Amino acid sequence: MVHIVDRRLNGKNKSVVNRQKFIRRYKTQIKKAVADAISNRDRSISDIDKGGKISIPRKDTDEPVFHHGQGGVNNTIHPGNKKFIPGDVIERPNSDENKGSQASNDGEGLDDFSFELSKEEFLNFFFDDLALPNLVKTKLASVEEFTIAHAGFSNVGIPPNINIVRSVKGALGRRIALKNPLRKRVKILQSQLEQLEQSEVPDLKLINDLELAIKKLKIRIHAIPFIDDFDMRYNNFTKLPRPVTQAVMFCIMDVSGSMDRVRKDMAKRFFMLLYLFLTHNYKKIEVVFISHHTTAKEVDEEEFFYSQETGGTVVSTALELTKEIIHKRFPTADWNIYVAQASDGDDWDIDPQKCRDILVKDIMPYVQYYAYIEVASDLPQSLWTEYSKIEVLFDNFVMQKIKEVGEIYPVFHELFKKQSIE
Amino acid sequence: MNKKSSKKPYIGNRFPETNEWTFELINDYHHEIKRIADEFGLDTYPVVLEIINSEQMMDAYSAAGMPLRYSHWSYGKQFLHTQQSYKRGQMGLAYEIVINSNPCIAYLMEENSMTMQALVIAHAAYGHNSFFKNNYLFETWTSADSIIDYLLFSKNYINECEGRYGEETVELFLDSCHCLMNYGVDRYKRPASITLEEEKIRQKEREDYLQSQVNEIWKTLPKKEDSDEKKKKKRFPEEPQENILYFIEKNAPLLQPWQREIIRIVRKTAQYFYPQRQTQVMNEGWACFWHYTILNTMYDEGLVSDRFIMEFLHSHTNVVLQPDYDSKWYSGINPYALGFAMMMDIRRICEKPTEEDRHWFPDIVNTDWIKTLNFAAQNFKDESFIAQYLSPELIRKFKFFSILDDDKKKTFEVTAIHNDKGYQTIRQTLSKHYDLSFYEPNIQVYEVNHTGDRSLTLRHYQCDRKPLDNSVDEVMKHVKRLWGFPVRIETQDEKGKVSLLHALRDDE
Structure with a gap:
């Protein structure tokens, strides 16, 4: 009888420690690769919370050892001779050609070492880039969220959870229930006693017995505790999954000529972060992309990030469109509305005032949060000045100037803070 | 599947026609x-x-x-x-x-x-x-009884070190050790196998002993009486040392006891795998x-x-397939193919020898094939096994040919093919393929300057004029991390001329 061990159920993930060590060691390279992946065309905003394939330069991961270089005398044996006889001379293959064929051997080329990052790992690197505070990181990375809710009462619990009213009520009922029969008997005995005392020849012995019985009953009544262990009632709590509802996220971006690749990339991260926040609070999320220059239109994600337009900028057209879409498709009773707007702050003449009016009257009353980033401009632009006035009016309106991705987070600061208090 | 657990369930009875295992x-x-x-x-x-x-x-x-x-x-x-x-x-x-x-x-x-x-x-x-x-290689160099214990010991020890000295410190140190892993192999006879418990006690003893030794070696106070002897200047080590890791473990002046133990663990592991590579x-x-x-x-x-x-033959043929040199699947000689063919060939020579075999293998023709095969498996390594048993019959079967690539000539040359003249050359050249010292550069500890800057000098002994790869610069950084003082590497060509390859000073 041979010893057969079924190992399939144990010892899985033996390599986890080694994997973590690897990832920690190549943090810098992986971070760069993650950043590239985010800017990548194939990666949509709603893909942000998936893992992904990452490639880092192979030469960085090499472990050097002593070995022979090219040159010297090499005498080698090969199988499958078909045509050679001793003394045959073969042209030396061009060393460049040699290299070329080597590189194509592997599907990816030998220069890259690629592997899969899990969702958590991917997000971690994404967060690092955005300089998110730790609390927020854990909140976003955690899969489920709960709220604590009352769930009736229980007769076990800890002292801080005692429900006094319930406990005392219970005790009262118990006292009444236990005392009443005894009291009734005391009453009966007492009336007998009175009759006896009023009779002409009091039977002293009987009176004595009755008095003793009454006394005993009174002691029993007295012994009933005011409050007892099993009267105690405690407030009971239970963890409920956070109620899931639906949200819509508007991404508004200026696509005029002045928004270049780098700025759009930054804006993409800004939208991604908001999206990520929403995924953890809402079950269903719709994303509406609105791009504008002098006119605004609703577009798909591909066009949103990668089409290049020219011309001037009229921001109010985008806000008008947003307003329209909200009214038509997203009744506020059913939808939580979030708006994220990115622009370089440039706007046409008196348009900023118009923007302010639309925002104050037709948009702000309906949205949960409005975040605006102005990408890479030094001097306050006209739009910024007008928006500053709105910021004073509404708590849920936040704006920020951004030069690098690390500065995006403060825009959402309020949003995340609110969540943590809840 | 009617008889399940009787002792010889299927003798004379066929195993069931199922592809699923139970x-x-x-x-x-x-x-x-x-x-x-x-x-x-x-x-x-x-x-x-x-x-x-x-x-x-x-x-x-x-x-x-x-x-x-x-x-x-x-x-x-x-x-x-x-x-x-x-x-x-x-x-x-x-x-x-x-x-x-x-x-x-x-x-x-x-x-x-x-x-x-x-x-x-x-x-x-x-x-x-x-x-x-x-x-014999496995018998001499590995101890099957205690390997699991030793691996457990080393895993725990390194884990403990990580806790005590920091993960990164230990990791960097291990990196350096791994670089020299192939130069941590010992040709001396192994010590008797010991258990985990003994290993721990010995480790403690070694630690204390080594530390006291190191302090002795590097005692730098000059003694007046010694001045005569100093002029003679004894070389250290007296002979070049091939086991670089062993030398560093025993002699590097600044290493902590735990670092010496880690070197030892890497060296021991390398030694355990050494026979498999050979x-x-x-x-x-x-x-x-x-x-x-x-x-x-x-x-x-x-x-x-x-x-x-x-189904078995299908898998078997795939495993022992040898593509020709001009096939797109060719990536050198398949050890499975060569090994299997040679074992089968030895059996053939024992059982049905030809005239040629009688000439080439007079010792084994018509012997008991089991005994002969056992003898071969027990007493050889790849290099000597091929030198001893590769038959002309097989050379013809594989159509082996030998190519000479000399970087001083503009072209490759075919030096031998599967004919009478070529058999010996091919046999010898192929045997050399499997000599590890042919693949790995021969590098040894040459000298320690123990009266001056304490620098360590390694020497590369060239073979067939083959140079070291550029990676030598990177490896030397690791050597320096282990040694703690300046390190140099020289190369000596076959005429005995020595030149400096790479040197790292104290501040590098």
Whole structure:
């Protein structure tokens, strides 16, 4: 009888420690690769919370050892001779050609070492880039969220959870229930006693017995505790999954000529972060992309990030469109509305005032949060000045100037803070 | 499937025609395989079969097949690499992994069909197993009884070091040790095997002893009486040392006791794997020979069906396939193919020798093939095995030819082919292929300047004018990290001319 061990159920993930060590060691390279992946065309905003394939330069991961270089005398044996006889001379293959064929051997080329990052790992690197505070990181990375809710009462619990009213009520009922029969008997005995005392020849012995019985009953009544262990009632709590509802996220971006690749990339991260926040609070999320220059239109994600337009900028057209879409498709009773707007702050003449009016009257009353980033401009632009006035009016309106991705987070600061208090 | 647990369930009775394995079937197949192996006189360690899934197989891959190993990022890299290529379908996983331990542990993958499981049992649990137990290299250099204990000890020790001195410190130190792993192999006889408990006590003793030694060696106070002797200037070490890691472990002045112990662990592990690197052709050839022989015997006895033997032969042929040099699948000589062919050839020479064989192998023609084959498996390594047993018949079969690549000439030259004149040359050249010192540059500790800047000098002894690769600069950084003082590497050509390759000063 041979010893057969079924190992399939144990010892899985033996390599986890080694994997973590690897990832920690190549943090810098992986971070760069993650950043590239985010800017990548194939990666949509709603893909942000998936893992992904990452490639880092192979030469960085090499472990050097002593070995022979090219040159010297090499005498080698090969199988499958078909045509050679001793003394045959073969042209030396061009060393460049040699290299070329080597590189194509592997599907990816030998220069890259690629592997899969899990969702958590991917997000971690994404967060690092955005300089998110730790609390927020854990909140976003955690899969489920709960709220604590009352769930009736229980007769076990800890002292801080005692429900006094319930406990005392219970005790009262118990006292009444236990005392009443005894009291009734005391009453009966007492009336007998009175009759006896009023009779002409009091039977002293009987009176004595009755008095003793009454006394005993009174002691029993007295012994009933005011409050007892099993009267105690405690407030009971239970963890409920956070109620899931639906949200819509508007991404508004200026696509005029002045928004270049780098700025759009930054804006993409800004939208991604908001999206990520929403995924953890809402079950269903719709994303509406609105791009504008002098006119605004609703577009798909591909066009949103990668089409290049020219011309001037009229921001109010985008806000008008947003307003329209909200009214038509997203009744506020059913939808939580979030708006994220990115622009370089440039706007046409008196348009900023118009923007302010639309925002104050037709948009702000309906949205949960409005975040605006102005990408890479030094001097306050006209739009910024007008928006500053709105910021004073509404708590849920936040704006920020951004030069690098690390500065995006403060825009959402309020949003995340609110969540943590809840 | 009517008789389940009787002792010889399927003798004269065919195994059921099923492709799915069950624990009972594995047990029954193993029973038959063991019986046949015993009849052929295979001497093995007891067998443990472990069923694992593909992920565990990848785990095992990244730990070089060992059931446990200390953790290091490079194993993580290996794992990710394997996982990625497996997922993309670029490679299949090996059917088996077998561990040179007592009892011998063989892994069976759950995806394998019953035929494959039988193949693996015969190949690994009996083929490799008996090779591990009897080959002189394994006998001298590895201790199958204590290897698992030692691995556990080293895993725990390194874990403890990480806790005490910081993960990064330990990791960087291990990196440096790994660089020199191939230069940590000892040719001396191994010490007697010891248990985990003893290992711990000895480690403590070693630690204290070594530390006291180091302080002695580097005592720098000059003594007046010594001034005469100083002029003679004794060289240290007196002879060049080939085991660089051993030399550093014993002599590097600034290392902490735990660092010396880690060097020792890396060195010991390298030594455990050394015989495997020297006997690849033989080991695989031997295992293939036995799975082929055992499973064919089962077929001859009528135990297994035609379908079984066809599936087996299909896998077997894939394993021992040797593509020609001009095939797009060609990536050097397949050790399985060469080893298997040579083992089969030795049996042929013993049983049905030709005139040529009588001339080339007068000692083994018409001898008992089992004895001859056992002798070969026990007493050789790849290099000497090929030099001894590669027959002209095989050279013709493989159509071997030899190519000379001299960087001073503009063209390659064909120096020998499979004809009378070429047999000896091909045999010798091929044998040299498997000499590790031919592949690995010969680098030794040459000198320590123990009266001056304490610098360590390594010397590379050239062979066939082959230079060292550029990686030498990187490796020397690691050597310096281990040694702690300036390090230099020189190269000596075959005429004895020495030139400096790379040097790192104190501040570099």
